[in-house]
Amino acid sequence: MPVLRYAFTLNAVRELGRLAPDIARARAAASLDASLLHIREACTATLGMEFDTLVCFDARSVVRLFSHAEQARILARLVDERARTLAQAGRFQEALEDTVYAGHLLSCSRQRFGLPKDARAAETLEREVPELP
Template identity: 55%
Template sequence: MPFTRHDAVLQAVRALGRHASQLAEAPAAEQPGPALQSIREACLAALGMEFDVLTRFDARSVTGLFSHPEQVRILARLVDTQARVLHAHGEVARALADSLYAWQLLTASRARFGVGRDGHAADALHGALGGLPPLD
């Protein structure tokens, strides 16, 4: 039986679900190290790629690696979770950079896949952060 994009996305969502409790507790973790490690493990399990590698590239390029917008949303959620962990531990500048990157991922996903849901999420994040510069 052929492995379809839908199957890949379903598998990614299930893998993310197995890490859901750890990710939900990550921002409240006493130490950031284990929380950040759980984010990396969730990314590898859900997307099959290293979190640190994906986040080194611009959002448009990373979005181009995925065949479905849900995969981009998963990465954006993981980046946002990392931002929350960093913010909770006083690393505000890094947290803001991650929030900006999560927004860029959602915006790039909307541009590539034309999915309004990503646009609404990006617009909400944009408003919450007090206005971010537009993507070039």
């Protein structure tokens, strides 16, 4: 069963890699609504959960829902992308809140999964998902 869960998680990371260029293009086009829609769709496709619902809860509670550190990293990456999108649109207070929340997600991931697993999750995400401009 753990192998199946890890395969599902790795598939989620690859799906994020496939969707990352769409998110970057929408942000580059300065289309706030399109960017936010792509972020929501990426969250649903990769994690199977709604983005807006997940970010309503505190980071520790959200990380407890996940079985692998990669899932927490995926959500942190999506929250960070929303922060960048909001900052580009001039909504700096919301962008700052998202940046802080992404940091809390990563911190809670390290606490729950341990530093070695979180470091492997970071390496997997770097390898599979292109860096967004």
